[in-house]
Amino acid sequence: xxxxxxxxxxxxxxxxxxxxxxxxxxxxxxxxxxxxxxxxxxxxxxxxxxxxxxxxxxxxxxxxxxxxxxxxxxxxxxxxxxxxxxxxxxxxxxxxxxxxxxxxxxxxxxxxxxxxxxxxxxxxxxxxxxxxxxxxxxxxxxxxxxxxxxxxxxxxxxxxxxxxxxxxxxxxxxxxxxxxxxxxxxxxxxxxxxxxxxxxxxxxxxxxxxxxxxxxxxxxxxxxxxxxxxxxxxxxxxxxxxxxxxxxxxxxxxxxxxxxxxxxxxxxxxxxxxxxxxxxxxxxxxxxxxxxxxxxxxxxxxxxxxxxxxxxxxxxxxxxxxxxxxxxxxxxxxxxx
Amino acid sequence: xxxxxxxxxxxxxxxxxxxxxxxxxxxxxxxxxxxxxxxxxxxxxxxxxxxxxxxxxxxxxxxxxxxxxxxxxxxxxxxxxxxxxxxxxxxxxxxxxxxxxxxxxxxxxxxxxxxxxxxxxxxxxxxxxxxxxxxxxxxxxxxxxxxxxxxxxxxxxxxxxxxxxxxxxxxxxxxxxxxxxxxxxxxxxxxxxxxxxxxxxxxxxxxxxxxxxxxxxxxxxxxxxxxxxxxxxxxxxxxxxxxxxxxxxxxxxxxxxxxxxxxxxxxxxxxxxxxxxxxxx
Numbered sequence: 001x002x003x004x005x006x007x008x009x010x011x012x013x014x015x016x017x018x019x020x021x022x023x024x025x026x027x028x029x030x031x032x033x034x035x036x037x038x039x040x041x042x043x044x045x046x047x048x049x050x051x052x053x054x055x056x057x058x059x060x061x062x063x064x065x066x067x068x069x070x071x072x073x074x075x076x077x078x079x080x081x082x083x084x085x086x087x088x089x090x091x092x093x094x095x096x097x098x099x100x101x102x103x104x105x106x107x108x109x110x111x112x113x114x115x116x117x118x119x120x121x122x123x124x125x126x127x128x129x130x131x132x133x134x135x136x137x138x139x140x141x142x143x144x145x146x147x148x149x150x151x152x153x154x155x156x157x158x159x160x161x162x163x164x165x166x167x168x169x170x171x172x173x174x175x176x177x178x179x180x181x182x183x184x185x186x187x188x189x190x191x192x193x194x195x196x197x198x199x200x201x202x203x204x205x206x207x208x209x210x211x212x213x214x215x216x217x218x219x220x221x222x223x224x225x226x227x228x229x230x231x232x233x234x235x236x237x238x239x240x241x242x243x244x245x246x247x248x249x250x251x252x253x254x255x256x257x258x259x260x261x262x263x264x265x266x267x268x269x270x271x272x273x274x275x276x277x278x279x280x281x282x283x284x285x286x287x288x289x290x291x292x293x294x295x296x297x298x299x300x301x302x303x304x305x306x307x308x309x310x311x312x313x314x315x316x317x318x319x320x321x322x323x324x325x326x327x328x329x330x331x332x333x334x335x336x337x
Numbered sequence: 338x339x340x341x342x343x344x345x346x347x348x349x350x351x352x353x354x355x356x357x358x359x360x361x362x363x364x365x366x367x368x369x370x371x372x373x374x375x376x377x378x379x380x381x382x383x384x385x386x387x388x389x390x391x392x393x394x395x396x397x398x399x400x401x402x403x404x405x406x407x408x409x410x411x412x413x414x415x416x417x418x419x420x421x422x423x424x425x426x427x428x429x430x431x432x433x434x435x436x437x438x439x440x441x442x443x444x445x446x447x448x449x450x451x452x453x454x455x456x457x458x459x460x461x462x463x464x465x466x467x468x469x470x471x472x473x474x475x476x477x478x479x480x481x482x483x484x485x486x487x488x489x490x491x492x493x494x495x496x497x498x499x500x501x502x503x504x505x506x507x508x509x510x511x512x513x514x515x516x517x518x519x520x521x522x523x524x525x526x527x528x529x530x531x532x533x534x535x536x537x538x539x540x541x542x543x544x545x546x547x548x549x550x551x552x553x554x555x556x557x558x559x560x561x562x563x564x565x566x567x568x569x570x571x572x573x574x575x576x577x578x579x580x581x582x583x584x585x586x587x588x589x590x591x592x593x594x595x596x597x598x599x600x601x602x603x604x605x606x607x608x609x610x611x612x613x614x615x616x617x618x
Contacts, residue, residue: 227424229420229422229424230424230426232394232412232418232420232424233418233420233426235393235394235412236392236394236413236414236416236417236492237414237437237438237441237442238411238413238414238441239441243441247426247437248426251426251428254428330427330428330472331427331428
């Protein structure tokens with residue numbers, strides 16, 4: 001029932017590609033390929049040219065503004081650093097193992113104290129931290145927003161009561177929430193052996209606070225617009241409140257809920273960088289901030305690498321949500337864009 | 338004649354921003370078990386309102402509907418409704434659409450296997466076995482309506498309520514479905530109330546045609562008994578004098594006694610008053 005449908009550009013142009021490889025030449029198809037592949041490539045080339053030429057003319061206190069070549073170089077550097085750090089880590093654990101083995105050989109009653117490697121986080125570690133933070137924040141936001149949205153959508157009184165709060169809190173910037181959340185977390189999340197770092201909790205909560213609104217609003221709209229005919233079917237069947245929500249309301253509203261979730265995930269990812277910068281959560285936000293504070297001649301190039309990474313990951317997250325939507329939602333039309 | 342459903346002095350008044358609006362008043366009707374009743378009248382005359390009151394989807398302001406000696410005050414599967422636009426759940430297959438009704442109605446009364454048989458039996462009754470695992474957007478309008486009928490029949494209703502069930506279908510499909518419905522009615526002996534605009538449909542299918550006057554304050558104008566022998570065949574009936582007399586009676590009622598005069602809207606204000614229909618009865 002939930003088969004992924006073949007929509008969107010990919011299958012079509014792989015098909016075109018295949019027929020071209022077979023030597024079938026259709027001018028209409030070639031024009032289509034040029035349109036779908038050629039134009040984006042041209043757009044990117046023009047951007048890189050302008051960037052390259054423009055960057056050379058800008059002198060900052062940290063040297064010339066990085067052009068495409070410098071950024072590519074920094075990207076390679078970051079990867080090399082990551083590989084080197086992993087090598088060091090493996091070496092550390094190996095040495096520790098050998099040391100313990102030798103000691104046990106001499107003194108069989110020895111209880112080894114194993115230490116964790118405490119090297120610095122690499123760019124790729126920071127990406128993973130960011131992803132973990134954004135996903136937990138987004139998940140928390142969804143767990144609040146979807147049920148609350150359903151309740152608001154079902155009851156006009158709840159809607160009247162909560163709508164003003166939504167309208168007021170929706171436009172608030174993460175930068176405004178962060179100090180409050182930081183103090184709140186410091187006051188409440190006190191444990192000698194915390195499971196996760198405070199900075200993680202702070203960033204996650206800020207992300208949740210900023211990203212739950214689109215899901216909340218879209219869910220409630222989706223629930224409100226459940227067709228009256230379907231509601232009548234439910235009434236004739238005398239479905240209980242719970243069955244009504246699960247069997248009628250939720251599937252009806254699912255396309256709208258997913259629209260909300262996609263918007264929310266986009267906002268969550270955008271907000272995350274700012275939150276991490278201020279909360280010092282060891283993710284991409286902290287990376288950018290640290291590079292900025294570092295102020296070496298390479299810093300701007302490395303920040304630019306982060307910018308591309310952020311953009312690309314944001315794009316992938318959106319695609320992932322879209323695939324999930326296509327897979328789960330009955331209304332394939334709603335997942336066209 | 339033992340009435341299983343009785344409408345007694347049913348009236349309903351809606352509160353509108355322009356004051357109370359009495360849609361129907363003093364509708365009296367007794368329906369015997371196994372009877373096929375058509376409600377016919379011009380659009381806006383409150384046919385659907387009557388049906389919705391019987392279904393329990395609307396609450397009558399005066400009087401009420403009594404089913405098996407009990408007053409109707411909420412919707413329920415013993416008064417299953419076939420909606421005009423099928424109202425199938427678009428994310429479920431035909432089978433699952435019937436299943437949701439069967440599960441709800443026969444929870445604890447039928448075993449899993451019995452339920453499956455019952456669902457398949459009802460889909461077979463409307464000739465939908467071949468497409469039972471298709472979703473509504475994969476089947477035609479007529480097929481959707483068949484599934485809607487199967488879903489309603491699967492609830493084993495005391496009274497089957499049909500709100501212009503074939504109104505949105507093309508003429509050929511409609512004829513097919515009418516024949517199917519006659520078959521089913523003969524097999525099951527269901528009690529049916531059907532709303533229709535279509536005079537031929539009413540005469541062909543019904544035991545009695547209830548003709549409603551124009552609203553506001555619409556009520557039962559005339560009741561016509563159709564004593565044509567069953568099974569009825571639409572081709573044979575086309576030249577049948579009795580059939581044509583029945584048709585004539587209904588047409589006379591609709592186009593002479595209750596002729597609907599739509600005032601031509603002059604401005605946006607007068608457009609709203611198009612509800613106020615002149616009554617030549």
